């Protein structure tokens with residue numbers, strides 16, 4: 001029952017985020033700010049994880065393909081596909097759910113418990129829209145770039161690992177990552193990323209926005225936001241995959 | 247002028263406001279006083295529409311705030327300035343941006359004029375050279391003054407302050423009281439202040455409403471305040487050490 005009420009509240013929350021907007025001009029500068037806060041600050045983190053996971057994926061694929069009948073370029077090919085299809089869009093989105101999701105929930109939660117949101121409301125401002133819409137737009141714009149960056153750096157990581165250990169020479173690896181490339185897979189990755197970006201920002205913002213109490217509850221809202229976001233990402237991942245690749 | 251008529255508000259079994267009726271006059275300082283937990287903040291929150299009342303009406307110059315649409319509510323709210331119990335400054339913005347925020351969001355002024363207005367408001371609350379600082383870099387009293395500057399930025403018709411001088415030393419407290427008094431008279435604002443500070447009551451209370459357990463127990467001017475023979479009010483007044491001493495010499 002509580003769960004159904006929460007879903008109803010979430011839908012009403014989305015309604016106030018996307019309708020009854022404030023002046024357009026205000027949103028532009030807010031979106032730029034949020035791209036900086038949520039997107040740019042994640043680049044280093046995403047890059048670091050991607051290089052290492054790309055390397056690990058390549059090593060694992062190589063380890064599973066010790067049969068001499070299989071050509072080595074397959075190592076590059078399967079690393080590429082696992083990065084594009086699953087690792088970069090889903091795993092990085094989960095990582096971002098932890099990083100930017102908790103930031104969103106706790107910053108909005110703090111504004112709620114310190115009455116900053118009430119202060120906006122009594123100025124006659126649509127606080128939900130002012131605070132949340134720029135975050136949604138910013139992540140929808142910037143996350144696909146983060147994911148493409150992640151794919152690229154993952155491939156670099158795989159190449160380095162394959163070359164340094166000698167299990168997959170550069171030539172074979174380069175052949176592999178280009179072999180039978182399906183552009184649609186990239187589109188699939190970007191669509192997933194955009195949907196996940198929407199989930200991360202709106203769900204975490206919802207938990208922050210509806211916080212009641214004090215600092216303790218802000219912490220709880222942030223944890224809950226990340227947990228529910230992660231669950232939703234995993235479920236949607238399955239549904240989207242079923243729909244687009246199934 | 248603001249009028250509340252028979253407003254009630256409960257949370258589950260707990261009655262927080264109980265048939266509260268009161269009138270807050272224009273160009274005067276209207277005080278809501280009462281013990282901690284008596285419902286002062288809640289009554290302000292209901293008047294601002296941050297909490298919905300279960301029953302009763304709230305009139306802003308004759309318009310029933312509880313019965314109008316969200317859009318009309320927003321229009322009334324744009325004429326209200328609020329100073330929250332904890333100041334509620336936006337901590338991601340500089341002081342200047344805090345005061346400019348309502349102007350930027352709702353006024354359509356040019357940025358040069360907004361800047362002028364911000365400088366004027368900060369000057370008005372006697373703050374200098376703080377515009378580029380962040381709220382966390384100011385003391386509590388300075389934050390309160392910024393909150394007042396932000397509240398008066400749009401020349402409000404109505405001003406609400408929730409405990410403007412709680413947690414402040416007597417001197418700063420007096421500065422804030424005087425400021426609120428001056429602003430109210432100068433711009434002919436309907437000012438509603440929550441307080442449990444006895445000094446403020448005697449300094450600035452033009453019209454005092456005493457509430458206990460969510461109902462009005464007494465109302466009147468500051469001259470009648472100490473002379474009242476309302477037992478609940480007397481208990482409230484003379485529970486503070488200074489005033490019990492005062493009583494013994496009266």
Ligand SMILES: Nc1ncnc2c1ncn2[C@@H]1O[C@H](COP(=O)(O)OP(=O)(O)OP(=O)(O)O)[C@@H](O)[C@H]1O
Pocket residue numbers: 257260262280281282283284285286287288289442
């Ligand atoms: N959201 C809420 N849910 C349940 N009870 C509440 C809620 N908000 C306030 N109350 C209760 O309403 C009563 C009045 O609270 P209110 O904040 O108005 O007191 P106050 O007079 O402002 O006190 P103080 O001087 O300490 O600020 C309190 O008993 C409080 O427990």
Ligand SMILES: [Mg+2]
Pocket residue numbers: 286287288331408409
């Ligand atoms: Mg209070």
